Amino acid sequence: MHRQTHWQSEIEKCHRMNLTRNIPVLRFLDVTHGVTEVGHRLFVACTNDYLGLRFHPEVIESAQKCMCGGGFGSSGARLTTGAHPLANQLERELADFKRSEAALIFNTGYMANVGLISTVGRSGDVIFSDEKNHASIIDGCKLSHAKVVVYPHRDVGRLRELLDEHRSMQSCFIITEGVFSMDGTVAPLPELLQLAETFDAHIIIDDAHSLGVLGEGGHGTLEYFNILPNPRIIQVGTCSKALGSLGGFVCGSKCLIQYLYQRSRPFICSTMLPASILAASSKALQILQGQPERVRRLKQLSEMAKSIFSKCGMVFPPEAVAILPIIIGDETTTMKIFENLYQQGIYLAAIRYPSVPLGHARLRLSVCSEYVEDEWRDTLSCIVNTIKAVVGNFPGSVPTE
Ligand SMILES: Cc1ncc(COP(=O)(O)O)c(C=O)c1O
Structure with a gap:
């Protein structure tokens, strides 16, 4: 019984600190799109399937x-x-x-x-x-x-x-x-x-x-x-x-x-x-x-993202290709951006403690060689605008050192 009380208080602590992890139920339709149980269609902007090979x-x-x-x-x-x-x-x-x-x-x-x-x-x-x-x-x-x-x-x-x-x-x-x-x-x-x-x-x-x-x-x-x-x-x-x-x-x-x-x-x-x-x-x-062209295309789409973000003063590590972390810092703000994007049909994972240190919460944007260029560009613009709307200004430079 004592342990149950401990577990419950840990769960409540996670809620209070905005660190609760929820797993969305998502059925993938193709490499980049998924649909939730209630039929909400999402562009998934955080895949690890960088070359779209699972489909x-x-x-x-x-x-x-x-x-x-x-x-x-x-x-x-x-x-x-x-x-x-x-x-x-x-x-x-x-x-x-x-x-x-x-x-x-x-x-x-x-x-x-x-x-x-x-x-x-x-x-x-x-x-x-x-x-x-x-x-x-x-x-x-x-x-x-x-x-x-x-x-x-x-x-x-x-x-x-x-x-x-x-x-x-x-x-x-x-x-x-x-x-x-x-x-x-x-x-x-x-x-x-x-x-x-x-x-x-x-x-x-x-x-x-x-x-x-x-x-x-x-x-x-x-x-x-x-x-x-x-x-x-x-x-x-x-x-x-x-x-x-x-x-x-x-x-x-x-x-x-x-x-x-x-x-x-x-x-x-x-x-x-x-x-x-x-x-x-x-x-x-x-x-x-x-098909080494898949690797080349991944880099091109990554460059596109870097260029769009850099116009807002946001710099990713220069060598970064498939993983482009948007470091927000505060957990509550990060979740607000996540939820806002989710409502607009973009699934962009919010990474928080313990995956990263407290106060280093981020949106883990990732690139897939199979993204369609126009859709990717629109998605990036939407992410940029949403961050600006929630944060007020852009969080600034991203490199973590
Ligand atoms: C750096 C690193 N190593 C290992 C793993 C584990 O790989 P797997 O998902 O195949 O267990 C991951 C997955 O998240 C990872 O990011």
């Missing part, structure tokens, strides 16, 4: 075919009931795409981070984690037996000092997102890699929001910086964003992948993804490689 007919067809031929569920973890040939095939394809020696699929990107970090971080090790890293990285760190040191966002100077202070520790890992999910900023990978070499550390890059977005071919952060993988670099990714499917993965040396295979509990102890999902991911990856 691609070939992606859907490959999943359907696979399901019809072999049932839906996978019936068990790979180590108990065996692996569908598509699991090995997709791992080869992902490893090649990330120019890595080998890959291992987990059920989600969240599990990939937790499964990797909790397994490699051992007692006597130290993990340096960017303060803006995703919850799955934070949870992976918590589950590891390593010491965890959080460094200020993209602050290479401070990280160097911290690495220096921890020279006596056994193994070091630097963990960063490639593209930061709530800010759109890009990790300073060349500098981080230099530090990793100086201090003999490994570097883990979570490319959840970089795949399909960064680099000419959408290969991610390494391609963007023209860096070739080496055994020091471990890449994490997910098929749930730009590939429009589901499933996380880790790419690295054969030795690392073999080690995870033997030791990583989220891999060992959880039922494998259905083969139809693997088929969809594989097809989406093929389409991405065959």
Whole structure:
């Protein structure tokens, strides 16, 4: 009974602070439009399906075919009931795409981070984690037996000092997102890699929001910086964003992948993804490689948004492509803008604490290569006008440092 009272008071606290999370029931009609239970049609301006692949007919067809031929569920973890040939095939394809020696699929990107970090971080090790890293990285760190040191966002100077202070520790890992999910900023990978070499550390890059977005071919952060993988670099990714499917993965040396295979509990102890999902991911990856124009179009539509917003004095991080956060700050104002836009038929997610710090609430605008240009332009104008109407003036410059 005591716990019930506590839970109720926490829920009421969320209401008072305008932090209550409500999940809208939304059925998607196509890549960019959804309709609510009461028939309210919405343009969804916050998708993670950056290349619109989840509605691609070939992606859907490959999943359907696979399901019809072999049932839906996978019936068990790979180590108990065996692996569908598509699991090995997709791992080869992902490893090649990330120019890595080998890959291992987990059920989600969240599990990939937790499964990797909790397994490699051992007692006597130290993990340096960017303060803006995703919850799955934070949870992976918590589950590891390593010491965890959080460094200020993209602050290479401070990280160097911290690495220096921890020279006596056994193994070091630097963990960063490639593209930061709530800010759109890009990790300073060349500098981080230099530090990793100086201090003999490994570097883990979570490319959840970089795949399909960064680099000419959408290969991610390494391609963007023209860096070739080496055994020091471990890449994490997910098929749930730009590939429009589901499933996380880790790419690295054969030795690392073999080690995870033997030791990583989220891999060992959880039922494998259905083969139809693997088929969809594989097809989406093929389409991405065959149609790099999708990546180019994503950048063009992003530039359009940046240009419209900059005319109002609002500047996004220059390197931001698919994620363009409009930082409002105050939670109540952010929700007012969200609700106003919702009434006008635009769904633009309001991100609040605990996803971002208190007082840093934002609207997470994101770009999809399949937005129709006129509709995108109209949507952007509507967002700009609504913010002006609610806030009075534009919140100003967005970069978070
Ligand atoms: C940076 C980052 N890493 C990992 C994940 C988890 O990926 P998934 O949704 O496939 O579990 C997310 C998803 O929100 C993310 O933003």
